[in-house]
Amino acid sequence: MQVPRPTLGHIRGLAVASLVANLGIVVTGGAVRLTGSGLGCPTWPRCTDTSFVAHPELGWHGAIEFGNRLLTFVLAIVVGLTWLAAMRYLPRRRDLRWLSGILLLGIPAQAVVGGITVLTHLNPWVVGAHFMVSPALVAVAVVLARRTREPGGPMAPTVPRPVRGLVYGLFATAVAVLYLGTVVTGSGPHAGDLQARRNGLDPAAVSQVHADVVLLLIGLTVGMLAAVWATGAPARARRAALALLLVEVGQGAVGFVQYFTGLPAALVGIHVGGAALTLAVATWLLVGTRGPAATADEVPGAREASERSGALTVGGVAPARPAGLTSPLRSATDPQ
CATH class of the missing domain: 1.20.120 (Four Helix Bundle (Hemerythrin (Met), subunit A))
Known part of the structure; x- marks a missing residue:
């Protein structure tokens, strides 16, 4: 069968x-x-x-x-x-x-x-x-x-190039926030075993650095939310930006409460799960700003970005395209 x-x-x-x-x-x-x-x-x-x-x-x-x-x-x-x-x-x-x-x-x-x-x-x-x-x-x-x-x-941006650059920067900042969170944990009381050594860094100092980068991430997300609405980005990108902001605010609130209440295990556990959720939503936003190449021309500014990324050049000059072909990406056959 x-x-x-x-x-x-x-x-x-x-x-x-x-x-x-x-x-x-x-x-x-x-x-x-x-x-x-x-x-x-x-x-x-x-x-x-x-x-x-x-x-x-x-x-x-x-x-x-x-x-x-x-x-x-x-x-x-x-x-x-x-x-x-x-x-x-x-x-x-x-x-x-x-x-x-x-x-x-x-x-x-x-x-x-x-x-x-x-x-x-x-x-x-x-x-x-x-x-x-x-x-x-x-x-x-x-x-x-x-x-x-x-x-x-092939995939192409569905947002203008500056917005695409902003989302890449936002994603990189989200990764940095996660890693700095592990550094903070390595300096604090939850090392996994009573005998396990810590990383030797000052918990207050690394917590401040972590908090500063979190605030940067929230600021970038607010800017991203404004950008996707102002440029007419696809609805999925707008939804993802809003969801990310809500997750970050909640995650930041848990982080501050746990710090000022002596790092109770329950709150730290919620914060750890929230960290992974933050990266998941940031990834959702990242992939929400591109789509099939055939639809890239529908978004203002995305057509130019698509052509710049897809055009082949000889000696720095892009070859002429056949009449009626709006984008080199549209004629690309599915490599799968």
């Missing part, structure tokens, strides 16, 4: 499931750290020197850390199904295959970095790198989900 081919709707559902699963791993990983269970399984890849599973003598810390490791297998199943669906989809879409493949490869990469954190006894810099892998996979899952709503083929 022939197995039915997956549809774009199936791949989209699996991509969303992969997104949710990666966000869940961020939250459970934060729980491991906030409960001091980072070394609940004192070695890797085994939980102890003689067993892959946690024993009762390891207590609840061992159960929490081992449970988090088991959730990696759930994530692997979801992402594996996503990759299989992308590989079996017809007509073939190289973009879907590549994005789902990156998600799949990200799981062993995350596991290896997680193992290094254990073997280095929760070195705060390695722990920070371990955290950053998950938001990166969250971003890839958002892009994959978005691509299932778009035809295969």
Whole structure:
């Protein structure tokens, strides 16, 4: 019996499931750290020197850390199904295959970095790198989900070039905010284990730097919101900019409250999950400012950006286009 081919709707559902699963791993990983269970399984890849599973003598810390490791297998199943669906989809879409493949490869990469954190006894810099892998996979899952709503083929900006530059700067700032958050955590009390060393930085000083970059991110988002409305950007870009601003304000409020209330574990956990959500929405905004090349000319200023990025030049001079061809991107055939 022939197995039915997956549809774009199936791949989209699996991509969303992969997104949710990666966000869940961020939250459970934060729980491991906030409960001091980072070394609940004192070695890797085994939980102890003689067993892959946690024993009762390891207590609840061992159960929490081992449970988090088991959730990696759930994530692997979801992402594996996503990759299989992308590989079996017809007509073939190289973009879907590549994005789902990156998600799949990200799981062993995350596991290896997680193992290094254990073997280095929760070195705060390695722990920070371990955290950053998950938001990166969250971003890839958002892009994959978005691509299932778009035809295969070349993409082009749907906003003027200055707005596109603004969204790139905003996204880079969001990544910086996440990384600085790991530095702040590495200097504070939630190191994952009572014996784990901190990074030695002054918590008040790095918290101030982190807060300053957060305010910069909010300012850029306000500017982005004004820009997408003023330039007539697609509705999806306007919705994403508004959603990002709301998430950032909420995330900033939680951050300030947790700082001035002594960093209670519950609030820190919410803040960790909110950090990954912030990058997810920032990615949604980034991909919302481009679309299929055939529609790029519909947005003021996007046609010129599309032509600049797509025209081939010889000796610095763009060759003449055949009559009736409005954009070189329109005639490009689907490489998939």
